[in-house]
Amino acid sequence: MKVLSVVGARPQFIKAFPVSRALADAGHEEVLVHTGQHYDEEMSDVFFEELGIPEPAYNLGVGSDGHVQQTARMMTGLADLVEEEEPDCLLVYGDTNSTLAGALVAVQTNRGLVHVEAGLRSGNRDMPEETNRILTDHVSDVLCAPTAEAVRNLEAEGLEERTVNTGDVMYDAALWARDQAREHSDVLDRLELDDGGYVLATVHRAANTDDPARLEAILEGLASVDEPVVLPAHPRTKSRLEEYDLWDLATEYLRVVEPVGYLDFVRLLDGADRVATDSGGVQKEAFFLRTPCVTLREETEWVETVEAGGNVLVGADTEAIEAALARTDWSYGGGEPYGDGNAAAAVADSLSRL
Numbered sequence: 001m002k003v004l005s006v007v008g009a010r011p012q013f014i015k016a017f018p019v020s021r022a023l024a025d026a027g028h029e030e031v032l033v034h035t036g037q038h039y040d041e042e043m044s045d046v047f048f049e050e051l052g053i054p055e056p057a058y059n060l061g062v063g064s065d066g067h068v069q070q071t072a073r074m075m076t077g078l079a080d081l082v083e084e085e086e087p088d089c090l091l092v093y094g095d096t097n098s099t100l101a102g103a104l105v106a107v108q109t110n111r112g113l114v115h116v117e118a119g120l121r122s123g124n125r126d127m128p129e130e131t132n133r134i135l136t137d138h139v140s141d142v143l144c145a146p147t148a149e150a151v152r153n154l155e156a157e158g159l160e161e162r163t164v165n166t167g168d169v170m171y172d173a174a175l176w177a178r179d180q181a182r183e184h185s186d187v188l189d190r191l192e193l194d195d196g197g198y199v200l201a202t203v204h205r206a207a208n209t210d211d212p213a214r215l216e217a218i219l220e221g222l223a224s225v226d227e228p229v230v231l232p233a234h235p236r237t238k239s240r241l242e243e244y245d246l247w248d249l250a251t252e253y254l255r256v257v258e259p260v261g262y263l264d265f266v267r268l269l270d271g272a273d274r275v276a277t278d279s280g281g282v283q284k285e286a287f288f289l290r291t292p293c294v295t296l297r298e299e300t301e302w303v304e305t306v307e308a309g310g311n312v313l314v315g316a317d318t319e320a321i322e323a324a325l326a327r328t329d330w331s332y333g334g335g336e337p338y339g340d341g342n343a344a345a346a347v348a349d350s351l352s353r354l
Contacts, residue, residue, distance in 0.1 A: 001027070001028050001029070001088045001089065001351055001354070002030075002085070002086070002087045002088050002089075002353070003023060003028050003029065003030045003031070003087060003088065003089055003090075003091050003114075004030075004031045004033060004078075004081065004082065004085060004087035004089070004090045004091070004111075005019070005020070005030055005031070005032050005033065005036070005090075005091045005092075006033050006035065006078065006090060006091070006092050006098055006099070006101070006102035007032070007033070007034055007056070007093060007098065008034070008036070008037030008096045008097065008098025008099070009036040009037055009096055010072075010262070011094070011100070011122060011279075012093045012094055012098070012280045013034075013047075013051070013053075013094065014051070014170070014173050014177075014262060014281070015093045015116065015117065015169050015170055016053075016093060016169075017051040017052070017053045017092065017173060018055075018169050018172040018173050018176070018343075018344035019091070019116065019169055019344045019347050019348070020032065020053055021052075021053075021344065022344035022345045022347060022348040023348050025345075025348070026345075026348040026349070026351075028211075028348065028351065031057050031058070031077065031081075031085050031087060032053075032054075032056045032057055032058075033056055033057065033058045033059075033060065033081060034056040034057075034058070034059045034060070035062050035074045035077070035078070035098040035101065035208070036059050036060050036061040036062045036345055037062055037063075037064075037070065037074065037096060037097055044146065047261060047262060047308060048170050050180075050262055050263050051262070054082055055230070057181075058072060058081060059219050059333040060077040060078070062072075062074050062077070065326070067097060067128055070097050071097045071100060071101050071116040074097065074098060074101035074102075074293075075101045075104055075105050076296055078090075078101060078102060078105040079105050079109065081243070082106075082109045082111060083109075083251070087107070087111060088111065088112060088354070089110070089111055089112030089113060089114055089141075089351065089354055090102050090103075090105065090106040090111055090113055091113075091114045091116065092106075092113070092114070092115055092116070092136060093115075093116045093117055094116070094117045094129075094133070095117070095120070095129035095130070095132045095133035095136070096129070096132065097128070097132065097189045099115075099132050099133070099136050100131075100132040100136055103115070103135065103136040103139050103140065104139070105140075107139045108230070112141045112142070112354040113136075113139060113140045113141050113142070114140065114141065114142040114144065114347070114350065114351065114354070115136050115137060115140040115143055115144060115213060116143070116144045116166075116347055117133075117144070117146055117168075117169075118133075118136075118137050118140065118143035118144055118145050118146075118150060118154065119137065119143060119145040119146075119147075119149075119150030119151060119152075119153045119154040119163070120133055120146075120150055120153070120301040120302075121133075121134075121153045121232050121301065122298055122300065122301045124298075124299050124301045137154065137157070137159060138157070138159070140162060140350070141162060141179045141353070141354055142162060142164065142350050142351070142353045142354060143159060143162045143163045143164070143167065144164060144166040144343075144346070144347050144350055145163055145164065145165050146165075146166065146167060146168035146169070146170075146338060146339070146343065147165070147168065147304055147337050147338060148165065148337065149304060149337075150165075151163055152167050160176045162353075163230075164346070164350050164353070165339075166286070166339070166343045166346035166347050166350060167338055167339020167340060167341075167342065167343035167346060168338035168339055168343050169343045169344050169347060170281065170284055170285065170287055170288070170338070171336075171338045171339055171341050171343060172341050172342065172344050174266070174284075174285050174288040174289065175288070175341050176291060177263060177334060178266060178270055178288075180263055180266075181263040181264070181266040181267035181270060182267065184263060185263050185264050185266075185267035186262035187260060187267050187268055188267065188268070188271055189278040190254070191230065191257065192226065193230065194273065195226060195271045196271065196272075196273050197217070197228070197273065198227050198229070198230055198271075198272060198273060198278065199222070199225050199227055199228070199229045199230070199272060199273055199274050199275070199325065200229075200230050200268050200269055200272040200274075200275045200276075200277075200291075201222055201229055201230065201231045201254065201275070201276045201277065202231070202232065202234070202275070202276075202277040202278070202279050202282055203215070203218060203231070203234070203237050203277070203278055203296065204234035204236060204237055204278065204279065205279070205296075205297070206236075207278075207297075208278050208296060208316060209234075209236050209237050209240045210240065212240075212244040212246070213316075214241060214316035215241070215244060215246060216244070216246055216249070217294055217316045217318045217321075218276075218316050218318075218321065219246060219249050219250055219253070219254070219319065220249075220318045221276075221314075221318040221319075221320075221321025221322050221325070222253065222254060222276060222295070222321065222325075223249075223252075223253035224322040224325065224326075225325050227273060228255055229253070229254045229255065229276075230236065230254070230255045230257060230268065230272075231250070231254045231255065231256050231257065232257050232258065232259050232260050232265065233256050233257065233258070233259070233270075233345070234259065235259075238256075266285070266289075268292065269282065269286060269289055269291055270289045271284055273291075273292075274291065274292045274293070274294060274325060275291050275292070275294070276293075276294040276295075276321065276325065277293065277294075277295060277296060278295065278296040278297050280300065280301055280302060283295055283300060283302050283305055283311055284302050284305065286305075286310070286311070287302070287304075287305040287308070287310050287311065287332070287338075288338070290310070290332060292310060292311075292327070292330040293305065293310060293311040293312070294311075294312055294314055294321060294324040294325055295311055295312065295313050295314065296314060296315065296316060296321070297313060297315060298313060298315045299313065300313060302346075304333075304337040304338070307333065308328055308331065308332050308333030308337070309329075309330060309331035309332065309333060310331065310332045310333075312324045313325070
């Protein structure tokens, strides 16, 4: 089967690389397309070499724009590629505008559609990601749900016949990357950090970075930690810190560093005493690596991490951030809610449902 895989940001490539390997092992032909939704200077040749995958066959170079304009340009580019490549199906990941664009093009060109990471619900319809994932689920032919909770969400929406619980491909990626990073990354030496002796922080979500009051409250919460707090600064975050006159506050109390490569980031997360983040992917990777997680949001798609006791939601409340970072009673429940580390093979197998 010929599969056109659509990705739009670095986190989606990380989800995609184990699936690409599994598709090849199963004898499928894959055409990997990067929409260019997010420009990431760290997504260089080295990034693809780290993951052991070839660079995308196509890069649409869409770039940043409003949701409507960006999605429309991606749809136009993807429609042209579908006509040229004639795939049997499109495979999309997660909840970005690239996901929705790929889904709509699959439907309108009468191709099969497979959604990896289907069934997630945060309950917050103000998030563009929530709308993207709901719409994509309801037009997909195969829904690859990462958890039992995601399966239940899809069943409640009448989509059980299209659903398969594959487990989470991010678990596959994290297990591989953890071992690779421990062997090959020297980021702790470069930053003069000790295993377990620092806190890692990531802040990039627009709800936090584009609101000066929230951003300042987060910085003040992070500043309460006695250990070094390492903040690889997303370009948008750095720009907002400067725009809101918060750069001095950030650099006085935190170690603001340039973005790091994937394996270096996994090594930082693996070695951290705790992580504070507003990223969905980092919440989950922290859970896989058993790094306590403080989530700078009021809701999460990854409810299993909270229920197990390895993640706590604090929003942008300074006192709540301080209290969570001081906690010692972390736990990880029983079992593995995200599968057994073989989700990518299950995704490849699910194509038979088409």
